[in-house]
Amino acid sequence: MFSNISVVGAGAMGTAISQTICENTKQVLLYAKRAEVVNSINKTHFNKDYFPNIRLEDNIIATNDLNELKNAEIIFLTLPSSVIREVTRKLKDIISSDCILVNTAKGIEKNSKKRMSEVIQEETGKSAVVLSGPNIAAEMVERTFSSASIACENKEYLDKVEQVLSTPKFKVSASNDVIGVEYCGVIKNVIAISQGICEGMKINDNARFSVFTKTFAETKDLIEKFGGKRDTVDDYCGFGDIITASTLNVSRNHTLGVLYGQKIVIDEKASGVLFEGKNTIITLKELCKNNNIDCATVDFTYDVIINGINPKRAFEEFWEKL
């Protein structure tokens, strides 16, 4: 049993992870940026902005003072990838030397093209544990069955994070393939968008799942070329998450693809919804180009979402590459 586990970011994933780990620790301290979220959780046990119908467990306490995390044994970072650098820079001077950082963000830093564990290492000097899997927050928050892959070069950190996450309903697969686990989460967002486009444009199902087959094989190639292991793609972070986000409308990235496939324009910024995969399309396209890698799925998604090419025309080109 742990005593003091913290979660930074009180959005969908932060609330869901808090609900998952709360049975293995005396207290979960959940950091929220906004005072009204802190008040809502501490006074009513509801995070009303995200899950107005789910009462959170009694040992989840909220704070908006990062300094209160100074005694945390483990901190889960459940934030958009775009703020991981700024937040870990602040945390560095607060946390103890043996505090373990766990990243759940499924993104890549836009300009540097660095993975989140690389960003965390640069800012704090620590090897982060990375977590990725079929983790629809709206399900996890209800403490239903779920799973995740975790990875870290530091075996002691990995064991502790496995312990805090493992419950009769939450399965954990631990590995040492940090690159593979991280890239699975990153690439799956782009795949979810590509499958959403196919669904939105109402391509026939045989065609959609034919390109999906190609996409799955390409994911293994990409992960290997980026330094990860092919087999990692068969784990929860790969197959599990790719299928989940590619076929369910609850995935924001999948929904974004559906809208583009239907040629519906939305103001993504004004929507306030986090679409991690959109920036990732650009970054992956550049990474492929810099490393002489051909990836038909990345090209298709880039053509439709970034270049604004008609989805039907882009699909025909995708199909020719099969």
Ligand SMILES: NC(=O)C1=CN([C@@H]2O[C@H](COP(=O)(O)OP(=O)(O)OC[C@H]3O[C@@H](n4cnc5c(N)ncnc54)[C@H](O)[C@@H]3O)[C@@H](O)[C@H]2O)C=CC1
């Ligand atoms: N929602 C899901 O089902 C899952 C999400 N993820 C990943 O987790 C990450 C977060 O996603 P969600 O929780 O869904 O997003 P969200 O948009 O629901 O929540 C993000 C939270 O971070 C907070 N935040 C933003 N900047 C901050 C800062 N500088 N300091 C402190 N808090 C800040 C926001 O106020 C918000 O509450 C993403 O990378 C996503 O890909 C991973 C697995 C499942």
Ligand SMILES: O=C(CO)COP(=O)(O)O
């Ligand atoms: O990563 C997720 C589920 O595992 C959530 O996916 P979205 O960010 O597309 O909603």
